[in-house]
Amino acid sequence: MTNYRLALIPGDGIGVDVTDATMEVLRAAARNRFTLEAETFPWSCEYYLEHGQMMPGDGIETLKGFDAIYLGAVGWPATVPDSVSLHGLLLPIRKAFTQYANIRPHRLLPGVEGPLKAEGFDILCIRENTEGEYSGAGGRVHMGQDNEVATEVAVFTRKGVERILRFGFEQARARRKHLTSVTKSNAQKYSMVFWDEVTKEIAAEYPDVTVSHMHIDAMAAKMVMAPQDLDVIVASNLFGDILTDLGAAIQGGLGFAASANICPDRTGPSMFEPVHGSAPDIAGKDIANPIAAIWSGAMMLEHLGEAETAAEILSAIEAATAQGIGTRPGSHSTSDITAAILAALEA
Known part of the structure; x- marks a missing residue:
């Protein structure tokens, strides 16, 4: 059974919430097919306030050993300027691993009204x-x-x-x-x-x-x-x-905005992230929409060669939104949307 090593950087705000939801779905989809070995790194604005840098000096070297990187969200403008958080973490990773292709799909999911x-x-x-x-x-x-x-x-x-x-x-x-x-x-x-x-x-x-x-x-x-x-x-x-x-x-809002930062020649790991930002005002309240994050996770599995499992996750997302779950801001909790996607996967 193939094992994939993932570097998880939940980051700030709702990045933590949606990363947890994504990994729950990915592990459920991977069951009996392949395994996901994930290591979490606390690199974030909170880390910056404590250490004076967004990630340690050997951060890039550390990430080299992983098959893929998953990023939740980065940013906490009230304490760390966006120019610092962006240039201290996200951009260095993109450039160090030649992730020159940023892919973002835009389409309406079933049940979503744009x-x-x-x-x-x-x-x-x-x-x-x-x-x-x-x-x-x-x-x-x-x-x-x-x-x-x-x-x-x-x-x-x-x-x-x-x-x-x-x-x-x-x-x-x-x-x-x-x-x-x-x-x-x-x-x-x-x-x-x-x-x-x-x-x-x-x-x-x-x-x-x-x-x-x-x-x-x-x-x-x-x-x-x-x-x-x-x-x-x-x-x-x-x-x-x-x-x-x-x-x-x-396509209905940032809650559906998935993305991939791809290193096409695979000389380094690629990175996957929702692009909705850290949304500090709703962090930890179980109300962030995890669909963009889970969709990004499916893109990660597809990149790793697990296209069938990735397609099943996307179908499960569509099954949930077709029932009206997660289609409007605040209509369902993070937990409810995740549970609906998990139920669709099992079905």
């Missing part, structure tokens, strides 16, 4: 995850003075753009064979024109995939007006970040 009239959309957003606008290149001078200057340099490499586009084309080829590349090349005449040019080059390798090019503002409108026309979207780090929150909104 804010749009549109139904039947199924979008897979592929966000570049390690460079672009989040490269961390830049700085500030003359801080606090009238002549203060701050720069944030978006860095795009040919290697980075080519690999995320190829990843997106492969996903499109396995789905409905349509890819939309999102830029702002009418305004950003260097980086985004470069992205457009590379897209055309890579598209020649995938003649079976239809390619569209859209500016970020037009894509935002498209996702609201006609999301059913979209298949795979590929975008830079910042643009992908914005569009995936919009995707979460049209």
Whole structure:
């Protein structure tokens, strides 16, 4: 029986609640098929306040030995600035393990009513995850003075753009064979024109995939007006970040927003996380929706090679939401939603 070693980082706030719920479901689904050996790490904003860092100096080295990483949520703005928590934990892990492909699925689960009239959309957003606008290149001078200057340099490499586009084309080829590349090349005449040019080059390798090019503002409108026309979207780090929150909104809210940070060549572990944040105001109250977290856990199992079990978990989620369980904020407790998914798994 295969054993998978998982590094669990519950993090802050409801990250702890949804991680517990996810592992309960994953272990139930794995029974008699494979085993999950999980080690929990307390890296969080609370850890930062005690130790002065979000994770220990050897944190990355520690994580190397695991098959996958599961992250609950990170952030506690009242005590630790988001810029500190993000750059101290999440981004270093993504970059250290070359998790350059951020995958976020957007579709309405049965029983969930989104804010749009549109139904039947199924979008897979592929966000570049390690460079672009989040490269961390830049700085500030003359801080606090009238002549203060701050720069944030978006860095795009040919290697980075080519690999995320190829990843997106492969996903499109396995789905409905349509890819939309999102830029702002009418305004950003260097980086985004470069992205457009590379897209055309890579598209020649995938003649079976239809390619569209859209500016970020037009894509935002498209996702609201006609999301059913979209298949795979590929975008830079910042643009992908914005569009995936919009995707979460049209699929019913952040409680359904699953994600995966993938290292495609598997030279390091990939990381899986819901993207709803730590929600400090509802932490520990048993009212957080664990569906995004459990869906992310299913994505983790699929990545590990347990596609059948992952599909069963997603079917169980759909069975629960089809009964109206977890479909609206506050309608059911974390425990109730988890129990409904477990019951559907057993059935």
